[in-house]
Amino acid sequence: MTDLSQFIAGLPKAELHLHIEGSLEPELMFELAQRNNVAIPYASVEEVRAAYDFSNLQDFLDIYYAGADVLRTRADFHDLAMAYFARAAADGVVHAEIMFDPQTHTDRGIPFAEVIEGLLSAMAAAEAEYGLTSQLILSFLRHLSEEAAFATLAMAEPWLDRITAVGLDSSEVGHPPAKFARVFAAAREKGLKITAHAGEEGPPAYVHEALDLLGVDRIDHGNRALEDEALVSRLAAEEMTLTVCPLSNLKLCVVNDLADHPLDRMLARGLKATVNSDDPAYFGGYVADNYRAVAQARGLSRADLVTLARNSFTGSFLPAEAVARHVERLEAYAAG
Ligand SMILES: Nc1ncnc2[nH]cnc12
Numbered sequence: 001m002t003d004l005s006q007f008i009a010g011l012p013k014a015e016l017h018l019h020i021e022g023s024l025e026p027e028l029m030f031e032l033a034q035r036n037n038v039a040i041p042y043a044s045v046e047e048v049r050a051a052y053d054f055s056n057l058q059d060f061l062d063i064y065y066a067g068a069d070v071l072r073t074r075a076d077f078h079d080l081a082m083a084y085f086a087r088a089a090a091d092g093v094v095h096a097e098i099m100f101d102p103q104t105h106t107d108r109g110i111p112f113a114e115v116i117e118g119l120l121s122a123m124a125a126a127e128a129e130y131g132l133t134s135q136l137i138l139s140f141l142r143h144l145s146e147e148a149a150f151a152t153l154a155m156a157e158p159w160l161d162r163i164t165a166v167g168l169d170s171s172e173v174g175h176p177p178a179k180f181a182r183v184f185a186a187a188r189e190k191g192l193k194i195t196a197h198a199g200e201e202g203p204p205a206y207v208h209e210a211l212d213l214l215g216v217d218r219i220d221h222g223n224r225a226l227e228d229e230a231l232v233s234r235l236a237a238e239e240m241t242l243t244v245c246p247l248s249n250l251k252l253c254v255v256n257d258l259a260d261h262p263l264d265r266m267l268a269r270g271l272k273a274t275v276n277s278d279d280p281a282y283f284g285g286y287v288a289d290n291y292r293a294v295a296q297a298r299g300l301s302r303a304d305l306v307t308l309a310r311n312s313f314t315g316s317f318l319p320a321e322a323v324a325r326h327v328e329r330l331e332a333y334a335a336g
């Protein structure tokens with residue numbers, strides 16, 4: 001390992017943009033297919049990996065939703081999340097805010113309780129085993145209706161004390177934040193934090209809507225905000241955290257080359273950017289790989305990497321005392 005690679009692995013960091021279903025590695029997909037007697041359209045792990053060649057978000061989503069079909073029981077969700085936490089801990093992640101897509105499962109007849117109880121038991125186990133804390137973000141699928149999102153929020157009612165935030169993901173273009181303004185207002189009323197994917201493929205107007213109509217506490221991706229100068233100034237002034245995902249951006253053709261990735265321009269414009277893995281099993285790397293790839297492609301300094309890690313704590317949904325504790329440890333690490 002190079003010095004920089006080692007520095008990145010040891011850098012204490014939070015991961016704020018991770019779809020737990022997107023951490024399903026092909027090996028586990030095969031294991032769960034066998035365990036649950038589910039047919040999958042691949043003959044080998046190599047064949048699965050070869051299928052992960054996407055030209056846009058929808059290409060990926062079609063394969064990602066199909067892959068999730070092997071997840072059937074509480075034990076499956078537990079094993080899925082534990083595999084992620086082990087990788088994250090090895091990457092220096094000390095806190096993770098993980099998204100899950102209940103509708104991907106409840107629409108297949110998997111009870112909400114099976115999904116969330118499996119995830120919650122893994123979260124407790126990860127804290128015991130690795131000292132890694134985590135929080136849950138319930139994400140609504142934006143290609144489905146407002147009514148379906150309301151039904152999902154209602155299903156979550158018995159677990160609301162164990163859910164930190166709601167999010168908005170899936171096919172962005174054609175499904176603007178405005179479609180879900182009332183659901184997010186209801187979620188906020190229930191004390192939940194708010195995040196939403198915006199400006200990944202969708203226009204800057206969707207980022208404006210996420211701010212104005214959803215009242216987001218942070219923005220997932222936000223790349224296309226850079227096309228709107230006034231919006232950039234507003235995001236900077238509001239110290240809005242952006243959960244940026246470099247390898248995802250490359251695999252989904254949001255950028256053509258990592259050498260063109262806007263991460264350092266975001267920092268230079270005063271934006272609170274963070275680095276995250278999104279769907280690491282599909283995009284070729286976990287969070288430290290994302291730091292490494294973008295650091296190399298854009299020539300980031302150690303100071304930039306520390307800023308990104310600091311932003312991951314200040315942009316988290318942790319209470320202020322916990323943020324201060326994490327930042328203090330980070331500064332001590334940075335000082336060597
Ligand atoms: N990058 C992404 N954008 C939108 N929806 C997603 N679901 C999982 N990953 C996603």
Ligand SMILES: [Zn+2]
Binds near residue numbers: 169
């Ligand atoms: Zn995402």
